[in-house]
């Protein structure tokens with residue numbers, strides 16, 4: 001392990017807010033400066049679709065099937081240690097799952113810092129401004145509270161997806177975020193297109209145990225609420241669940257689009273790789289807060305065809321049955 005301090009940038013933000021979009025900008029930014037970035041990617045699901053989405057070839061530690069803020073937090077120090085020892089990166093970007101509570105990640109990193117020379121430089125939270133506004137109007141407790149925590153703990157905020165809001169709504173979303181975290185620098189953006197020189201320099205210190213002056217008791221979504229199981233050292237996100245479905249072959253594009261259109265509201269994120277038999281093409285598929293996106297892939301690129309759905313206590317069996325029907329030709 002090298003003796004110099006390895007800076008760590010944490011990318012936080014709710015599911016589908018744009019963290020991977022930011023990652024794809026950060027990697028070439030540092031590479032162009034002659035630096036060697038490495039990535040720690042954390043996914044609640046069993047597969048890492050984000051590395052296909054990011055399209056980068058940098059040293060990556062994948063932490064799958066759990067959340068680094070709770071169920072697999074104990075593995076974080078080991079993964080970081082391996083990455084630093086084997087790859088000697090100049091900078092590490094830690095992309096948390098969208099369900100992660102940033103306070104718990106900071107705690108995990110503070111533990112890791114006992115064994116290795118690391119320093120958390122920035123906690124950048126990417127906010128899906130349209131989703132934030134929707135939740136603010138609905139006041140859906142658990143998800144809303146988690147988003148609030150992620151915003152409060154940041155020292156840099158990207159108010160992303162402003163293309164989905166009109167001017168008044170953008171103002172409203174900005175006001176909510178500024179009220180929750182008046183200290184952080186906030187930058188509005190579309191697809192996280194921000195001036196990285198500005199984003200990465202100068203910021204108030206990360207607030208450790210007192211995100212924007214809030215008390216420990218208010219850091220509820222992972223540390224002290226009923227959302228998590230605190231049996232021993234094992235914590236789980238009760239209200240967030242995922243389902244991974246491996247597709248056995250190409251599916252009909254129209255049937256697939258209907259299935260996605262009719263997804264229950266409680267599924268707020270889906271992503272995967274899917275091949276369509278009617279168009280003979282293969283796509284990276286993304287669904288975030290009711291918006292879908294398809295990026296064409298080379299026929300053999302990346303993983304086997306697979307879909308990951310993330311949401312709040314949705315009917316997994318029903319979803320599985322509907323996905324299995326897709327495999328049956330007309």
Ligand SMILES: Nc1nc2c(ncn2[C@@H]2O[C@H](COP(=O)(O)OP(=O)(O)OP(=O)(O)O)[C@@H](O)[C@H]2O)c(=O)[nH]1
Pocket residue numbers: 013014015016017018019020021022050053097098160161162163164189190191192269286287288291292293
């Ligand atoms: N309309 C719109 N879509 C965006 C914007 N930024 C990102 N997206 C899309 O939103 C989806 C999710 O973006 P990601 O960057 O993968 O989000 P993420 O936060 O990494 O998602 P998770 O890791 O699953 O939590 C993708 O389809 C992106 O293309 C934006 O500013 N506007």
